[in-house]
Amino acid sequence: MGKMIQTDLFNEQKDELQLEHLDAWVSNGYKGTSIAATGLGKTRIGILAIKNTLGKDSNKSACVIVPTENLRDNEWVKEFHTWNLEHLLPQVEFMCIQSAYKLAGHHWDIVVVDEVHTTLSTSYRNFYENNLWERMYCFTATPPENEEYFNYLHEHAPIIKTTNLNEARKLGIVSPYTVYNLGVSFTPEEALEYNRVDKLLQDCTDELGGPFNAFKNASKFMKSSNHPKKKISIIYYKMMNKRKQMCFNAFSKLVLVKKLTDKFPNRKTLIFSESIEFAEQIQTVIGSDCSVFHSKMHKNDRKDTLEKFGEEKGVRILSSVKALNAGLNVPDCSLGICVAGSSKALDSIQRTGRTLRLKNGKKAIYVNLYIKGTQELKWVRKRVKSDYTVKWIDDISEIINL
Numbered sequence: 001m002g003k004m005i006q007t008d009l010f011n012e013q014k015d016e017l018q019l020e021h022l023d024a025w026v027s028n029g030y031k032g033t034s035i036a037a038t039g040l041g042k043t044r045i046g047i048l049a050i051k052n053t054l055g056k057d058s059n060k061s062a063c064v065i066v067p068t069e070n071l072r073d074n075e076w077v078k079e080f081h082t083w084n085l086e087h088l089l090p091q092v093e094f095m096c097i098q099s100a101y102k103l104a105g106h107h108w109d110i111v112v113v114d115e116v117h118t119t120l121s122t123s124y125r126n127f128y129e130n131n132l133w134e135r136m137y138c139f140t141a142t143p144p145e146n147e148e149y150f151n152y153l154h155e156h157a158p159i160i161k162t163t164n165l166n167e168a169r170k171l172g173i174v175s176p177y178t179v180y181n182l183g184v185s186f187t188p189e190e191a192l193e194y195n196r197v198d199k200l201l202q203d204c205t206d207e208l209g210g211p212f213n214a215f216k217n218a219s220k221f222m223k224s225s226n227h228p229k230k231k232i233s234i235i236y237y238k239m240m241n242k243r244k245q246m247c248f249n250a251f252s253k254l255v256l257v258k259k260l261t262d263k264f265p266n267r268k269t270l271i272f273s274e275s276i277e278f279a280e281q282i283q284t285v286i287g288s289d290c291s292v293f294h295s296k297m298h299k300n301d302r303k304d305t306l307e308k309f310g311e312e313k314g315v316r317i318l319s320s321v322k323a324l325n326a327g328l329n330v331p332d333c334s335l336g337i338c339v340a341g342s343s344k345a346l347d348s349i350q351r352t353g354r355t356l357r358l359k360n361g362k363k364a365i366y367v368n369l370y371i372k373g374t375q376e377l378k379w380v381r382k383r384v385k386s387d388y389t390v391k392w393i394d395d396i397s398e399i400i401n402l
Helices: 012-027 042-054 071-084 086-091 126-130 149-155 164-173 189-209 216-221 230-248 251-263 276-286 300-312 345-353 373-384
Strands: 031-036 064-065 091-098 109-112 132-140 161-163 177-184 268-270 291-295 316-318 331-338 364-371 390-393
Touching: 012 031, 012 042, 012 161, 012 164, 031 042, 031 064, 042 064, 042 071, 042 086, 042 109, 042 132, 064 071, 071 086, 071 091, 071 300, 086 091, 091 300, 132 149, 161 164, 164 345, 177 251, 189 216, 189 230, 216 230, 230 373, 251 268, 251 276, 251 331, 251 364, 276 291, 276 316, 291 300, 345 364, 345 373, 364 373
Parallel strands: 031 132, 031 161, 064 091, 064 109, 109 132, 177 364, 177 390, 268 316, 268 331, 291 316, 331 364
Antiparallel strands: none
């Protein structure tokens, strides 16, 4: 495939690592998935795979599947221009999976799937079942945790090479960083309500067969029109969701986010929430330094917000929901705050990765907030268990401005 041209943007070590991924894909018959951490340059790897496939044949075609409009309209197109391969763009279709899964009977010489884990649900698999291609290259930051999803991916594009976040850190292709897990407390009123909800949830759990069977049984009983434990199952789900929302939207987190952004006034900051309402509350508490970003905003407003966040002297703080878990490339961003998140390692890796883009002299900070003594502590432990940079702290003063 030839040696890549060296540039200031990609050091020799990174170039060699990219080639190793490409060579693994070629060796596997032009079919496979790269587990690629932030900073590896997976977009460039995908573009070079497209270049290798299309060659100089203008009749050949490529399709790039992505999960977000920002990746579709901005990031991938910019990379073609960065590497002087914009002449290939007329032969490349860019689509969000939300549209691609509706296609049938299409054929491409190569399909590249970015963030492939977002395409493996039962409905989105229609894309794989109803279309054809000669070559396929997929990318994600970590293998799917769901065993059935993993097996499906293996069938269509088996994992060919892995470069995880810890390896990327050791290789120096992401900025040095520290992850802090900061515990906070409910207000007295919130604590009383949480304990009531948690007690009711535990009672329902016992009624539904205990902690190892309750979720499965509740799902089964809910489908029955007259099962005697259907009502208990409904309460179980309601209390489980309410408990989660209480952790996600605790008042003390608003206070801590304000303190954190005040503590680091010179850091471009990305804040992650689990709901639009809470993201907007954060914007209100922080004030004019903060803009909000979510999927329900008008497309032009989203584009304008991202452009301003990307400017050196533009928006300093962005309060977002899940729409920016992947696909945001702002090297100046050096502080990430996860106000609320799932237990999934992939979500954590993606969000952390938004703050780790390599920039000379940058040392990134990422903070997970959680409510002490609640289920949220278990979620944080699970999602960060493979990250060796984690520090558990009890006070904001323990976060050092590196």
